[in-house]
Amino acid sequence: MRVLVVYCHPVPDSFCAAIRxxxxxxxxxxxxxxxxxxxxAENFNPVMSCDERRSYNGSAPQDPALKPxxxxxxxxxxxxxxxxxxxxxxxAMLKGWLDRVWAADVAFRLPAGKGRIKSLMTHVTRLGVITTCGAPTWWSVVVGQPGRKTILRGMRALCATRCRTFFLAHYLMDSSTPKTRAxxxxRVRRTLERF
Incomplete structure (x- = not known):
């Protein structure tokens, strides 16, 4: 199995780095x-340019930095x-990556006319999220967990029909302890052993 780990945190010695x-x-x-x-680490540019947005629905962006x-x-x-x-x-860095990389002719193809969007990501059969969050679980649920929905609903819709997913969050990160982090x-290890 081939897996792409998309990691996004600006602090090299963060707890997210330990998770990674x-x-x-x-x-x-x-x-x-x-x-x-x-x-x-690669200093990805998350900002979509005016020209890139104007041609977004027609073809993949031409920025050579996006090719890899x-x-x-x-x-x-x-x-x-x-x-x-x-x-x-x-x-914002990760949202910009989704905006710029999951693009037309890369992740999907728009129909000419009233047809349905065609996914180009059906080879992705597993999708996982591991995150940290300062808020408690209950408040994150009240707010609607937009990050979770963006990836596990929005992006998953372009993946394989039976794409398996998981979501793990360390809530109350700002008051975490060595014990809660360990x-x-x-939990991360056990989940990934079954992923």
Missing amino acids: DSAVEVLKARGWEVRLLDLY HFDHLAWTQAILFIYPTWWYGLP AFLG
């Missing part, structure tokens, strides 16, 4: 081919997103 390292370790131990995409990202999407069979939840959603890493 544990995840990659477990996946490799299972014999999976792993590609790690660290958006901050398109190749990653074509290669992968599973995608694991690891990021912090900020203001109940995705970090327990969460254990």
Whole structure:
């Protein structure tokens, strides 16, 4: 199985980095081919230009910096997103990656006329999210968990019909302890052993 780990956090020694390292370790131990995409380390530009937006519905963006990202999407069979939840959603860097990389002729094809959108991501059979969140679980649910819905509903709609998904969140991250973080890493490992 080929998995793309999309990692998004600006602090190199964050708890999200520990999650990333544990995840990659477990996946490799299972014999999976792993590609790690660290958006901050590569200084990914999340800003869509005016020209890019004007041609968005017609064809893939022509920015050569996006070509390796398109190749990653074509290669992968599973995608694991690891990021912090900020203001109940995705970090701007990750949202910009989705905006610019999951593009026409890469992730989907728009119909000419009134037909249905055609997915180009049906080779993706697994989709996972591991995140940290400062809010408690109950408040995240009240707010509607927009980050979770963006990926596990919106992006999943372009994946294989029976795409398997999971969502793990370490809530109350701002008041976490070494014990809660260790327990969460254990949960990450157990989940990825079944992913």
